[in-house]
Amino acid sequence: MxxxxxxxxxxxxxxxxxxxxxxxxxxxxxxxxxxxxxxxxxxxxxxxxxxxxxxxxxxxxxxxxxxxxxxxxxxxxxxxxxxxxxxxxxxxxxxxxxxxxxxxxxxxxxxxxxxxxxxxxxxxxxxxxxxxxxxxxxxxxxxxxxxxxxxxxxxxxxxxxxxxxxxxxxxxxxxxxxxxxxxxxxxxxxxxxxxxxxxxxxxxxxxxxxxxxxxxxxxxxxxxxxxxxxxxxxxxxxxxxxxxxxxxxxxxxxxxxxxxxxxEGGVEEFARRSDEKAKLLYAAIDGSGGWYRNEVDPAVRSRMNVPFFLPDPALDAPFLAEAREAGLVGLKGHRVVGGMRASIYNPMPLAGVQALVDHMRDFQRRHG
Amino acid sequence: MxxxxxxxxxxxxxxxxxxxxxxxxxxxxxxxxxxxxxxxxxxxxxxxxxxxxxxxxxxxxxxxxxxxxxxxxxxxxxxxxxxxxxxxxxxxxxxxxxxxxxxxxxxxxxxxxxxxxxxxxxxxxxxxxxxxxxxxxxxxxxxxxxxxxxxxxxxxxxxxxxxxxxxxxxxxxxxxxxxxxxxxxxxxxxxxxxxxxxxxxxxxxxxxxxxxxxxxxxxxxxxxxxxxxxxxxxxxxxxxxxxxxxxxxxxxxxxxxxxxxxxEGGVEEFARRSDEKAKLLYAAIDGSGGWYRNEVDPAVRSRMNVPFFLPDPALDAPFLAEAREAGLVGLKGHRVVGGMRASIYNPMPLAGVQALVDHMRDFQRRHG
Incomplete structure (x- = not known):
């Protein structure tokens, strides 16, 4: 690839x-x-x-x-x-x-x-x-x-x-x-x-x-x-x-x-980009009607690492495989927590998060 | 270069x-x-x-x-x-x-x-x-x-x-x-x-x-x-x-x-190459009529790192500058010891040591 x-x-x-x-x-x-x-x-x-x-x-x-x-x-x-x-x-x-x-x-x-x-x-x-x-x-x-x-x-x-x-x-x-x-x-x-x-x-x-x-x-x-x-x-x-x-x-x-x-504009610019990326991803999770879940207190949700769960762990493997097909890698959650995790550090562009959100919506439509 | x-x-x-x-x-x-x-x-x-x-x-x-x-x-x-x-x-x-x-x-x-x-x-x-x-x-x-x-x-x-x-x-x-x-x-x-x-x-x-x-x-x-x-x-x-x-x-x-x-042939081959490289370099030092000196007990001279001295520390800078012109870098000795040091690890080919020896002879001829 x-x-x-x-x-x-x-x-x-x-x-x-x-x-x-x-x-x-x-x-x-x-x-x-x-x-x-x-x-x-x-x-x-x-x-x-x-x-x-x-x-x-x-x-x-x-x-x-x-x-x-x-x-x-x-x-x-x-x-x-x-x-x-x-x-x-x-x-x-x-x-x-x-x-x-x-x-x-x-x-x-x-x-x-x-x-x-x-x-x-x-x-x-x-x-x-x-x-x-x-x-x-x-x-x-x-x-x-x-x-x-x-x-x-x-x-x-x-x-x-x-x-x-x-x-x-x-x-x-x-x-x-x-x-x-x-x-x-x-x-x-x-x-x-x-x-x-x-x-x-x-x-x-x-x-x-x-x-x-x-x-x-x-x-x-x-x-x-x-x-x-x-x-x-x-x-x-x-x-x-x-x-x-x-x-x-x-x-x-x-x-x-x-x-x-x-x-690129220093930490002020990366703060702006990070907020934008995190908001996009959390909105996709919260707007999924409970299909995707992030369980962290919203006041302290990380802008950098977004763990989320699918309704059934049996869906994790197809979600990851299809993400890979869509050019999205590294999404498997840590073994301590399970599920998925998207890490969206400074080098990750907004377009990458948009592609992830698109994949999430598409996957939910087909498997939901 | x-x-x-x-x-x-x-x-x-x-x-x-x-x-x-x-x-x-x-x-x-x-x-x-x-x-x-x-x-x-x-x-x-x-x-x-x-x-x-x-x-x-x-x-x-x-x-x-x-x-x-x-x-x-x-x-x-x-x-x-x-x-x-x-x-x-x-x-x-x-x-x-x-x-x-x-x-x-x-x-x-x-x-x-x-x-x-x-x-x-x-x-x-x-x-x-x-x-x-x-x-x-x-x-x-x-x-x-x-x-x-x-x-x-x-x-x-x-x-x-x-x-x-x-x-x-x-x-x-x-x-x-x-x-x-x-x-x-x-x-x-x-x-x-x-x-x-x-x-x-x-x-x-x-x-x-x-x-x-x-x-x-x-x-x-x-x-x-x-x-x-x-x-x-x-x-x-x-x-x-x-x-x-x-x-x-x-x-x-x-x-x-x-x-x-x-x-490349494993450690036996690198032992052979190391002996050959070290012998060539020590022979050049020992064959310089005392112009170049290595002061280590010959029985325990390193095959890997060969420190040597020129007759006058004032010659160190021109030796290094002319070595660089000849495509030889990294020869400055450690500050603890001074002088020159040639490190001739596994990736250094015999041709590199030959080039160094040629430079040493040439430098001695012109400055000796």
Missing amino acids: SRAYNFSPGPAMLPESVLLQARDTMLEYGDAGASIVEISHRGPEFIEIAAQAEADLRALLSIPAEYAVLFLPGGATTQQALLPLNFADPGQRADYVLTGHWGATATRQARPYVDLNVAASSEDDGYRSIPPVESWRLSDGAAYVHVTANETIHGVEFRPAAPGGHAFPDTGDVPLFADFSSSIASEPIDVSRFGAIYAGAQKNLGPVGIGVVIVRRDLLERAGQPRADIFDYRLQLAADSMLNTPPTWNWYVAGLTFRWMLE | SRAYNFSPGPAMLPESVLLQARDTMLEYGDAGASIVEISHRGPEFIEIAAQAEADLRALLSIPAEYAVLFLPGGATTQQALLPLNFADPGQRADYVLTGHWGATATRQARPYVDLNVAASSEDDGYRSIPPVESWRLSDGAAYVHVTANETIHGVEFRPAAPGGHAFPDTGDVPLFADFSSSIASEPIDVSRFGAIYAGAQKNLGPVGIGVVIVRRDLLERAGQPRADIFDYRLQLAADSMLNTPPTWNWYVAGLTFRWMLE
Whole structure:
């Protein structure tokens, strides 16, 4: 088949113009005599790529100067382990708010290192909502409060800017740490509200194999816990995220994607597109007379990941097969939730969502 | 310029046929409707790629069934932290043998977790030799003994197969762990001699951004230390190295490189080629009447990384500039050692080393 509309949750669709640049530099990058994937991270070509990527990410997300930016391998899950190691005393209290699968995953990375308090959880609700901030049981003297800005599997999102949406809490002197893996760069965020923001790149930011950590510099003065050099954010910052050999090619393609987002109009434009895409898809689900179902509290429905169910799981396989025939791939839901899921990150055009909605209506007409 | 002979130490030269396959699949992989870098690691296309890569690596290195293979992000340095976390009790003794910069780096990752004993070191010798095994002060009851099979910066290599070369020691019931980052797959090794072998891929194995760990399965029964799930080799093995989203594209290109090595004749053939390339280059250095110098004990000179010095550091810049004119890049020595370094991994053809030797003779003739 030719290139499809790819609704994969991550690794996910990349802009074709980014892929074309990656393709055209696969044997030679500029005057280097070799591909980016073959040359030293200490050489002039890659140093320039890395610096430009950071400058573009800072511009894209309006990152204040008092925040450091790290580019690191291992994905968001690795950062979930490194955050307590760097910012909590051994056994210090840390508060976690669980609104889906990934918040729970974060606790499994942190529990060996902190006195972990689940300050709030919507698990009893099947992770279909966000507990009201008034109900959160936050701890005095916690090292930090951890939230998941958007739950990729359950399709639940903090929506600080939306009417009726769920805001991030004011945690006072306790820094707020947020996993923004699946919603970063999809709308403007006030970075200064957070102690640390982290994200795997493979959804809204670029390719799989690299992630970013945006951290308030004063927090780096915390002692943290005994740890290997390679787990130390301070040492990584001092080494410009090159304490060891970084995933250079992935960093390069992330930088191409940052540049593409800036050229397309920045996060304000992607916020507009995301709202438009999400509204179109949720309207199709809600307008199906209950044939398609999304069960998330409408106030916190994700703009990025839209899980939905057909009336009978026996219809899932034909829905996916016929979607594929229509040039739509990556729609199978996560095994934890089942059903379908459409991930509609920044590179997904409105036309892709329109094609999905058309397929949904057509499928319902034939099988409903 | 067109593609050069690229002597970079890692990231390093890849076979052109591998790069061509990576290029040709950058927009679409087979019938997936998307690039490898865009599709799920849980989908059928990537599951097949991952399984084939492991099967090919097992064939290439003759890995016995009682050894597990992990594909992990973060490079060798991350494994240097994970080895003590997985295989040593908290504060247990562990023996390290230092024969260069990377052995010393390994101690900085392990020291927070073990009672670290430097059992032997050639630091006083400027890391130009390997201390004789009889002089190693190994500990009773150590969790493991750690060595660096080939020191990428200092150009010092254990040469178990070479006449007069330095063998790996017999450590009895204490498992031997070896960093094989820069020499893996360059000659046959007896995996059963080791408790664990690890390597970043970006030298002999494939692209930057992924590494491999080959570990004797019975060692995975050790309790190790409290650690995040993501740092747990057992959980990674149970999840087929996909506890979280792995660096799929890098894994794919590593698999292409394994396949290329098998098709070229396997590690026996690369051992033959490596010997031929190294002999040619060392002969040029040694035959220069002392104009070029390599200061490593000849019995443990690396076949992979050949550091050498010109008579005057003022000649370094013109040597590099003229090398570039001749289509030879990546020759600048590491800042720790200075001078020049030629890294001649598996993808470097004999013709590339011949071109370097020709340049060296020509440069000496004009500047000597």
